[in-house]
Amino acid sequence: MAKTLLSFGHGFSARALARLLIPQGWTIYGTTRKPDKADALRAEGVTPVMWPDGDLSAAFDAATHLLISAGPDAEGDPVLNRYRDQVTAMAPRLEWAGYLSTTGVYGDHQGDWVTEDTALTPSTRRGRMRVEAEADWQSIPGLPLHIFRLAGIYGPGRGPFEKVRQGTARRIVKPGQVFSRIHVDDIAQVLEASINRPNPGSAYNVCDNDPAPPQDVIGYAAELLGLPIPPEVPFDEAEMSPMARSFYAESKRVDNTRIKQELGVCLTYPDYRSGLAALLAETGGA
Template identity: 30%
Template sequence: MLATSLSRRYETVLVAGAGDVGTRLARRLVAEGRQVFALRRGEAAGGDGIAWLRGDLTRPETLAGLPRVDALVFAPAPDARDEAAYRAVFVDGLRHLWEALPAPPERTIFVSSSAVYGEHGGAWVDEDTPPDPPGFNGRVLLEAERWLASRGAGGVSLRLAGLYGPGRTQLFERLREGKAAVPRGRRVYANRIHVDDAAAALAFLLDLDATEAVYVGVDDTPLPIDELYDAIARLLGAPLPSDGPGPTGVGNKRLSNARLRAAGFRCEWPDAREGYASLV
């Protein structure tokens, strides 16, 4: 990762929703010498330099006594994949947390998703592409993005592509078991970002001097799904996946990370074929 426009460093950071990406970010910030608070519903092991807090974003009464922080990274995960659960966490939960903080943070980064985009027939998509979410998840995330933007307090949304990395290898088992299918020869694209690059992008945006309201978080190399899955299958010594329909409810597009790159960010894993190879 390279940074060319960094000037402000936020020394106290709250990571709300410290799951996989959030915890990787928190550890990265602690290693830089910052004071990091991490909020989650369950217990945390501790002993890692992170100040763990317990609270439920859907229950405002559990958020009393939160510390004053310079910056907030909002990266929760809902309990269920339905609209009510998404709304409770991303829309109501963000509002509950914002109201519970002693003062508004100078910068808030909302971890959003490329699910806010729709069908684009394999064309390039970036931050200027009008959102058109095909599913409830994208619609709820877009509503939360807009609520944050309306606060006028340094809000930034990072729309992440599909995450992969350590612990996210279900695709390996599907390929080994011959359960994966791909739309062969139809140029239906996969958009991916390694979890460590996602955490690095969040850390980068925390300190970027002049930010835009929205960034797309994806690697440098959108790939047709059949090319990506075939490459992984060969790494595993698994059979090549059969021909079949593309993924539903996400739309076919090539996500561009040009805005992040122009700001100075570089992925450690710019091509998912290399990133997956590191996991085999």
């Protein structure tokens, strides 16, 4: 039977999933706000639909699978705010639905480990909005929902190499600070594995095996490029945007056992070293 994915907020992670599904014969509808991006999606084999005013009737009628990448805002979840009735109507006939959330829902654990069973105690406004959005999607009757809590995403075009080359990278040091991260291609393979082995109601941490201090990642990128390692800057002295500073408000190690045991995932990039080395080899770090 033909498979059709309706992808709201068809961005970095969703495009990586599309690269896996389209060769298998899938039809993919992806929403975007930008006309130039619509052209790029069309070139990738995706049927673009402009958000928020495009006509999604054909996509709602055909969809067998649903992916939500669009994040919430102060008004709540943008997809449910606009299309709750349509989503509710299609929910019972969907084979799979995936919501891309964030590990920020767990809040700060001072470097300790969190699992999918850890209480959701977000300490940032963005984290609280994500918890509310997860609950809003869980409230849709009959929706075969799977929640994916993503760590810090990197991949082609999203990595530290450019800043290191430009000399603008900083090794900001906050004692005890660790982040988990994930290569976009591994996000895609986790989503595909879940589509092939659905378990509605599940939540999955999507991260690699090696939580690490952010300054170590910058230092390794410099080593790969053969450039001087940027100097350390104490967190208390660093000039940072409120958004950047908010990331340092939380420190935790995220456990990824469930994606391996339940979904059978073997990460292509199990740590930032393998991921950054592959990026540099494939794209020159672009």
